[in-house]
Amino acid sequence: MTEKHDPQKRREQLPGSLALFLEEMRSRLGNSTDIIYRLLALGPFSAAVVFIEGMAEPQALIEALHRDLPLYAEIGGADPRAGLQLLQERTITLGKVGEVRSLEEIEAEILSGNTVLYIEKAAVALSVGTENLKQRAVEDATSQSVVRGPREGFTESLRENTALVRRRVKNPQLRIEERRMGASTRTSVSVMYMEDRVDMTALEELRRRLNAAKLDSVLESNYIEEMIQDKRYSPFPTVYNTERPDVIASALLEGRIAILVDGTPFVLIVPALLVQFFQSSEDYYQRSDFASLVRMLRYLCFLLALLTPSFYIAITTFHQEMIPTSLLISLIGQREGIPFPAFLEAFIMEVTFEILREAGIRLPKSIGQSVSIVGTLVIGQAAVDAGLVSAAMVIVVAITAIANFALPAFNVGISVRMLRFVLMAIAASFGLYGMVIALIILALHLCTLESLGVPYMSSFAPLRRGAQKDTLLRLSQRMMKRYFGQS
Amino acid sequence: MYTKSLRCILLLISLTLISGCWSRKELNDLAIVMALGVDLDKDGYAVSAQVMNPGQAGSLSGGSNGSLPVVTYKAKGTTIPEALQRMLSTTPRNLYLAHVRVLVFGEAFARQGVGDAVDYITRNHELRTDFFLLVAKHSDASTILDVITPFEQIPANSLYSSILVAHKNWAGTGKVTLQQFIVELERGGSNPIMSGIQLQGDTSEHGSVKNVQSVIPKSLIKQAGIAVFKKDKLIGWLGEAPSKTVNYVLNEVESTQGSITCPDGGVAGFIITNAKSRIKISLNEKDEPEFTIHLKAEANLTALNSSLDLSQTASIRELEQRLEAKFNNLMAANIRQVQEKYDSDIYGLGEELHRQYPKLWRSYRKHWDEIFRTVKVSVQSDVAIRRIGSVVQPQQKEMEQK
Numbered sequence: 081m082t083e084k085h086d087p088q089k090r091r092e093q094l095p096g097s098l099a100l101f102l103e104e105m106r107s108r109l110g111n112s113t114d115i116i117y118r119l120l121a122l123g124p125f126s127a128a129v130v131f132i133e134g135m136a137e138p139q140a141l142i143e144a145l146h147r148d149l150p151l152y153a154e155i156g157g158a159d160p161r162a163g164l165q166l167l168q169e170r171t172i173t174l175g176k177v178g179e180v181r182s183l184e185e186i187e188a189e190i191l192s193g194n195t196v197l198y199i200e201k202a203a204v205a206l207s208v209g210t211e212n213l214k215q216r217a218v219e220d221a222t223s224q225s226v227v228r229g230p231r232e233g234f235t236e237s238l239r240e241n242t243a244l245v246r247r248r249v250k251n252p253q254l255r256i257e258e259r260r261m262g263a264s265t266r267t268s269v270s271v272m273y274m275e276d277r278v279d280m281t282a283l284e285e286l287r288r289r290l291n292a293a294k295l296d297s298v299l300e301s302n303y304i305e306e307m308i309q310d311k312r313y314s315p316f317p318t319v320y321n322t323e324r325p326d327v328i329a330s331a332l333l334e335g336r337i338a339i340l341v342d343g344t345p346f347v348l349i350v351p352a353l354l355v356q357f358f359q360s361s362e363d364y365y366q367r368s369d370f371a372s373l374v375r376m377l378r379y380l381c382f383l384l385a386l387l388t389p390s391f392y393i394a395i396t397t398f399h400q401e402m403i404p405t406s407l408l409i410s411l412i413g414q415r416e417g418i419p420f421p422a423f424l425e426a427f428i429m430e431v432t433f434e435i436l437r438e439a440g441i442r443l444p445k446s447i448g449q450s451v452s453i454v455g456t457l458v459i460g461q462a463a464v465d466a467g468l469v470s471a472a473m474v475i476v477v478a479i480t481a482i483a484n485f486a487l488p489a490f491n492v493g494i495s496v497r498m499l500r501f502v503l504m505a506i507a508a509s510f511g512l513y514g515m516v517i518a519l520i521i522l523a524l525h526l527c528t529l530e531s532l533g534v535p536y537m538s539s540f541a542p543l544r545r546g547a548q549k550d551t552l553l554r555l556s557q558r559m560m561k562r563y564f565g566q567s
Numbered sequence: 568m569y570t571k572s573l574r575c576i577l578l579l580i581s582l583t584l585i586s587g588c589w590s591r592k593e594l595n596d597l598a599i600v601m602a603l604g605v606d607l608d609k610d611g612y613a614v615s616a617q618v619m620n621p622g623q624a625g626s627l628s629g630g631s632n633g634s635l636p637v638v639t640y641k642a643k644g645t646t647i648p649e650a651l652q653r654m655l656s657t658t659p660r661n662l663y664l665a666h667v668r669v670l671v672f673g674e675a676f677a678r679q680g681v682g683d684a685v686d687y688i689t690r691n692h693e694l695r696t697d698f699f700l701l702v703a704k705h706s707d708a709s710t711i712l713d714v715i716t717p718f719e720q721i722p723a724n725s726l727y728s729s730i731l732v733a734h735k736n737w738a739g740t741g742k743v744t745l746q747q748f749i750v751e752l753e754r755g756g757s758n759p760i761m762s763g764i765q766l767q768g769d770t771s772e773h774g775s776v777k778n779v780q781s782v783i784p785k786s787l788i789k790q791a792g793i794a795v796f797k798k799d800k801l802i803g804w805l806g807e808a809p810s811k812t813v814n815y816v817l818n819e820v821e822s823t824q825g826s827i828t829c830p831d832g833g834v835a836g837f838i839i840t841n842a843k844s845r846i847k848i849s850l851n852e853k854d855e856p857e858f859t860i861h862l863k864a865e866a867n868l869t870a871l872n873s874s875l876d877l878s879q880t881a882s883i884r885e886l887e888q889r890l891e892a893k894f895n896n897l898m899a900a901n902i903r904q905v906q907e908k909y910d911s912d913i914y915g916l917g918e919e920l921h922r923q924y925p926k927l928w929r930s931y932r933k934h935w936d937e938i939f940r941t942v943k944v945s946v947q948s949d950v951a952i953r954r955i956g957s958v959v960q961p962q963q964k965e966m967e968q969k
Contacts, residue, residue: 398592
């Protein structure tokens with residue numbers, strides 16, 4: 081809980097004189113050069129305009145004040161309250177004006193980009209909404225691009241983001257709750273939902289978790305995600321994130337809750353189910369039959385990315401009788417002279433690939449390309465030629481990697497990457513038998529997971545027949561009742 | 568809490584590591600046995616194993632040292648497993664038996680009885696039950712495994728696929744897997760068969776690449792009809808026509824070729840595209856079973872060297888009748904021959920009797936082999952000619968008309 085929400089405790093009277101006020105502000109905000117104190121004489125009153133350069137755009141306010149200076153002179157040395165009234169009614173043409181009654185509030189307003197107008201002797205100061213952050217324009221959502229569908233992605237500005245959602249859901253039931261989180265950063269965090277569709281117990285639970293979250297700083301939505309997720313040690317994500325406003329809009333319409341964090345384009349959605357991580361917004365923008373096929377392809381990719389290397393290890397080191405004879409002959413021919421056991425071979429290749437991928441992400445785009453060329457050449461060709469790894473293993477690793485990239489949600493791809501290594505180790509020591517046991521444990525684990533009280537594996541376990549229209553398949557809009565929590 | 572779960576994880580990890588990758592076999596530690604041969608030896612068994620040479624067989628570019636894609640190892644022992652163990656003294660790797668494609672018995676060994684060998688093979692968990700059993704006609708199994716074949720790098724594969732192809736399109740040979748052999752052996756009212764193979768041609772250099780370095784390979788492995796067994800002992804061989812008869816009766820014919828003479832003395836060739844047989848049993852007045860084999864076949868005309876007018880339905884009917892007559896006579900004669908010569912019920916007539924007249928079977932069960940010799944078997948065939956090809960009249964006849 082930040083001070084904003086509990087102003088009663090530290091309530092102080094505003095200092096009576098301008099000099100005192102300035103001194104007080106300087107002691108609170110320090111002598112930072114970007115904080116501008118502009119002194120004015122509004123007729124009989126001394127006033128000060130305080131704002132932060134770069135965050136606030138108080139030009140219009142100051143110009144208006146100068147324009148109306150004669151009016152203030154007319155009022156004469158009378159009541160400062162009359163001056164305030166004049167200010168609010170005539171001079172200030174900007175939309176958001178509020179009275180602030182304590183130094184704490186003044187400080188908070190200034191820090192969030194508003195301009196504070198202090199008038200000597202008045203018991204209140206005015207906070208004017210001049211917030212004008214230099215921000216990135218709305219651009220393509222780079223992390224989840226589509227062929228067909230809206231291209232807009234969220235930006236770093238919370239207001240902009242809520243507006244992007246509002247623009248898609250012009251519905252009076254859309255609610256936004258705002259709070260500040262992070263004791264030091266005081267980041268704005270908005271909770272968005274549809275009043276008539278949201279599951280109230282889930283919303284209540286989310287509020288409880290947000291209130292309970294003790295955070296010093298919130299610089300990205302993951303800070304919040306880690307505080308509200310259900311099981312901390314599960315490799316699977318129970319919070320969905322996206323930078324696409326259309327995805328948020330459709331989630332809200334399904335009765336889910338979105339959490340927007342100022343300063344990041346990534347918005348969270350809860351509750352998140354496993355099936356959601358296999359859906360892409362484009363599924364709904366393309367023909368439903370095609371979308372269904374693509375969706376099944378993604379489930380296949382999930383299995384491939386998870387199991388290919390471990391399955392290869394298991395059958396080549398334990399279950400050679402399962403390989404068709406002609407394939408076995410070719411596999412043996414390739415493995416001839418490879419100095420490592422199959423597990424080590426797979427492990428080396430997978431780790432090399434992970435290194436390559438990590439290097440590729442961090443590098444500037446122009447260098448990244450050359451890294452991948454060197455990587456493919458070194459791994460794909462030279463390693464096979466040198467007889468360090470077999471050609472079949474290169475194919476296995478390549479299929480795994482490509483299947484991994486085909487998963488539409490990056491965070492479920494991460495889980496797959498981690499589990500892949502675990503399964504490889506199990507396959508190397510216990511063969512298919514161990515793999516089957518590991519997969520059973522994995523299935524059990526998935527069934528125990530919940531996201532904000534909703535079973536993670538629904539609508540498979542517990543099975544809801546009605547909801548199957550949008551899980552493995554994507555049926556046409558006519559046949560779908562798109563309403564989360566209704567089946 | 569943390570230390571406890573951490574300990575648990577450490578224990579689990581050590582569990583996977585301490586087990587030492589039980590029964591792990593890397594691919595390049597295995598010698599894949601593609602074919603096994605069993606021969607008679609004075610001390611027991613002489614076993615030969617055709618082992619794949621992965622450096623040669625698997626790689627696309629071919630190996631470097633010019634060795635052959637397979638190596639045949641030989642060893643002797645009082646039991647087959649003992650012989651295989653002894654073989655390890657000459658092989659560089661462990662023998663892996665799961666991919667055996669064919670198992671060849673030498674004729675001498677087969678005549679003496681294959682029961683013990685089959686016992687080991689079914690007992691061993693590594694071996695599958697779906698490979699083919701073969702008898703080497705007039706030779707040892709080891710000589711068959713020595714031959715280098717064209718096309719397929721691995722002779723065992725060549726054998727395997729030639730059995731499949733020959734069985735599917737020619738039907739003059741058997742396709743007996745271990746599973747089938749055991750079933751036939753264990754059943755009271757039938758005796759097993761195996762397919763035979765034989766070396767053909769000049770065998771002086773059959774084991775070296777020179778064998779295939781000419782357009783006409785010096786020696787080839789050839790399908791040699793069906794080997795008739797009585798219990799587990801080989802008792803004789805069937806030629807092409809009797810072998811086909813066996814396959815017709817056992818419902819194993821997929822397609823085959825045949826010919827008949829036409830009314831005017833010409834020849835008509837046929838391909839049988841579909842054949843189904845059923846054994847019907849009727850009891851005569853003395854309550855003895857009589858067997859009728861009902862064969863329903865579909866045929867296409869493939870060649871005609873005759874003045875027959877095929878545009879007439881009657882002539883097609885004529886051909887059908889001739890085909891039926893040929894089937895009836897030839898098959899009955901072939902069955903008769905087996906009855907008299909081998910008194911071994913390879914057609915499974917006894918089994919059929921067992922099924923249709925279980926009570927009657929009880930009185931025959933003990934001495935079925937003697938009764939089989941005298942039992943009456945007739946063939947009733949029904950042939951339909953479906954297609955006569957893209958031309959109606961023979962080319963020759965058309966030329967004459969012009």
